Amino acid sequence: MSKLEGRPGTIAGPSETLDPQDWDEVRALGHRMLDDMLDYVANVRDRPVWRPIPDAVRSEFRKPLPRDPSDLAEVYGEFSERIAPYATGNVHPGFMGWVHGGGTVAGLLAEMLAAGLNANCGGRNHMPIEVERQVVEWVRQLFGFPEGASGVFVTGTSMANLMAVLVARRAKLGPDVRHHGLGNAKLTAYTSVSAHGCVAQAMDLAGLGREALRRIHADRAHRVDVATLHARIKQDRADGLDPFLVIGSAGTVDTGAIDDLAALAALCREEQLWFHIDGAYGALGMLSPQIAPLLAGLEQANSIAFDFHKWGQVQYDAGFLMVRDGEQHRDTFAAPVAYLRRETRGLAGSSPWPCDFGPDLSRGFRALKTWFTLRTYGADKLGAMIARTCTLAKYLEAKIAAEPRLQLLAPVTLNIVCFRFRCDDANAVNAEIVADLHESGIAAPSTTMIGGELAIRVAVVNHRTDTANLDAMFDAVLRFGAARVAAAA
Numbered sequence: 001m002s003k004l005e006g007r008p009g010t011i012a013g014p015s016e017t018l019d020p021q022d023w024d025e026v027r028a029l030g031h032r033m034l035d036d037m038l039d040y041v042a043n044v045r046d047r048p049v050w051r052p053i054p055d056a057v058r059s060e061f062r063k064p065l066p067r068d069p070s071d072l073a074e075v076y077g078e079f080s081e082r083i084a085p086y087a088t089g090n091v092h093p094g095f096m097g098w099v100h101g102g103g104t105v106a107g108l109l110a111e112m113l114a115a116g117l118n119a120n121c122g123g124r125n126h127m128p129i130e131v132e133r134q135v136v137e138w139v140r141q142l143f144g145f146p147e148g149a150s151g152v153f154v155t156g157t158s159m160a161n162l163m164a165v166l167v168a169r170r171a172k173l174g175p176d177v178r179h180h181g182l183g184n185a186k187l188t189a190y191t192s193v194s195a196h197g198c199v200a201q202a203m204d205l206a207g208l209g210r211e212a213l214r215r216i217h218a219d220r221a222h223r224v225d226v227a228t229l230h231a232r233i234k235q236d237r238a239d240g241l242d243p244f245l246v247i248g249s250a251g252t253v254d255t256g257a258i259d260d261l262a263a264l265a266a267l268c269r270e271e272q273l274w275f276h277i278d279g280a281y282g283a284l285g286m287l288s289p290q291i292a293p294l295l296a297g298l299e300q301a302n303s304i305a306f307d308f309h310k311w312g313q314v315q316y317d318a319g320f321l322m323v324r325d326g327e328q329h330r331d332t333f334a335a336p337v338a339y340l341r342r343e344t345r346g347l348a349g350s351s352p353w354p355c356d357f358g359p360d361l362s363r364g365f366r367a368l369k370t371w372f373t374l375r376t377y378g379a380d381k382l383g384a385m386i387a388r389t390c391t392l393a394k395y396l397e398a399k400i401a402a403e404p405r406l407q408l409l410a411p412v413t414l415n416i417v418c419f420r421f422r423c424d425d426a427n428a429v430n431a432e433i434v435a436d437l438h439e440s441g442i443a444a445p446s447t448t449m450i451g452g453e454l455a456i457r458v459a460v461v462n463h464r465t466d467t468a469n470l471d472a473m474f475d476a477v478l479r480f481g482a483a484r485v486a487a488a489a
């Protein structure tokens with residue numbers, strides 16, 4: 001007999017809740033944590049971008065499941081000593097690798113507030129859902145989508161792209177695909193060789209298979225070749241396949257190239273295909289009057305995936321999917337189950353719910369940090385910040401073009417600069433230079449392959465990055481490059 005059954009009627013006292021015994025003590029500690037985090041951001045420039053985790057820190061951090069309680073102050077001490085110093089580094093202005101947003105103080109504080117409310121934003125009738133609806137409406141206006149469009153927060157663009165493939169699949173095959181699967185359908189989709197890897201993964205996860213994604217070659221500016229894409233669609237139709245989806249890129253991950261979105265939209269209209277845009281980081285360029293014209297045609301898409309956590313600087317994670325026809329979106333995910341019954345009043349009201357627009361049921365309050373960010377800084381200032389990252393990339397491009405020891409490897413469309421240090425065995429040496437940069441704590445670019453050549457890839461995404469950070473990175477590349485070459489000689 002279990003302990004509980006053996007002692008009917010005994011309920012442990014309120015001291016068994018997880019609330020603190022001494023609120024004053026926890027309040028003081030909480031205020032210190034907040035101060036420490038504000039200092040962490042305010043003084044970020046005084047620290048290295050990144051530092052390797054010492055073996056001792058890694059091993060001492062590993063402990064068995066704690067059975068007994070610890071003081072919150074002690075747990076916080078471990079955070080301060082072993083976690084915070086060894087974070088990714090994307091808060092730092094010297095971080096210029098991959099595509100990482102820097103976060104903001106408004107977002108930091110909003111995360112704390114969201115944690116206090118601990119809202120489950122899967123659905124139901126409460127104001128946090130209205131906050132998400134407000135952001136959906138702002139995005140709809142920003143992208144020039146019609147009323148009736150729908151949107152939903154998700155983890156990131158990888159998830160949003162997968163969901164878009166599912167919406168397009170459901171739109172093509174009708175409700176039956178949700179019950180019986182693909183059957184004999186031979187769906188094919190089209191994108192550029194420069195598309196992000198998660199697009200092929202989305203095809204895989206949606207049960208369509210990676211092979212059903214035609215990766216069409218791109219021109220010298222890394223934009224998909226629309227004529228070749230069109231020809232491939234015709235050929236596939238002639239071969240008895242069923243083209244259903246084109247995925248354009250608004251800011252490719254390698255070089256920041258933007259496909260000719262208007263041409264892709266026209267092609268999709270003519271061929272009656274779903275037009276999805278992976279705008280992971282580039283779509284928010286719509287906030288900038290200088291960049292928006294490069295994205296012409298975006299407003300004609302059937303769906304757009306993007307991240308607020310990249311150029312939008314919202315704290316991780318804050319991905320988003322916007323769908324032109326909200327009914328098609330909802331028809332892909334909504335499911336009638338008894339425990340999610342909708343009512344006309346009470347907490348079970350206010351349908352449809354976010355859980356009708358994606359695979360997640362329980363969901364955090366991603367909308368709040370996004371709403372705070374948009375409200376606090378305003379769309380125009382965010383747009384100016386985004387445009388500034390592109391100006392900084394042009395600044396770096398000009399410096400590289402004027403430096404004979406360096407070579408540009410791709411045109412700079414937006415905020416991404418790909419280049420390398422010229423030398424023998426350049427791929428290996430440039431990879432070492434990037435690792436040297438990381439370990440030096442000066443700057444953190446990443447790498448990519450462009451036409452078989454390993455590029456040092458600088459993506460200026462962080463709103464804190466300035467010319468001084470680019471200068472420091474530039475000088476260090478020359479210094480580390482020279483040292484590597486000298487060592488090899």
Ligand SMILES: *Cc1c(COP(=O)(O)O)cnc(C)c1O
Nearest residue numbers: 156157158196252253280281307
């Ligand atoms: C970052 C990125 C993705 C993936 O987005 P996540 O938020 O990391 O899932 C997809 N496509 C492009 C172009 C990206 O830059």
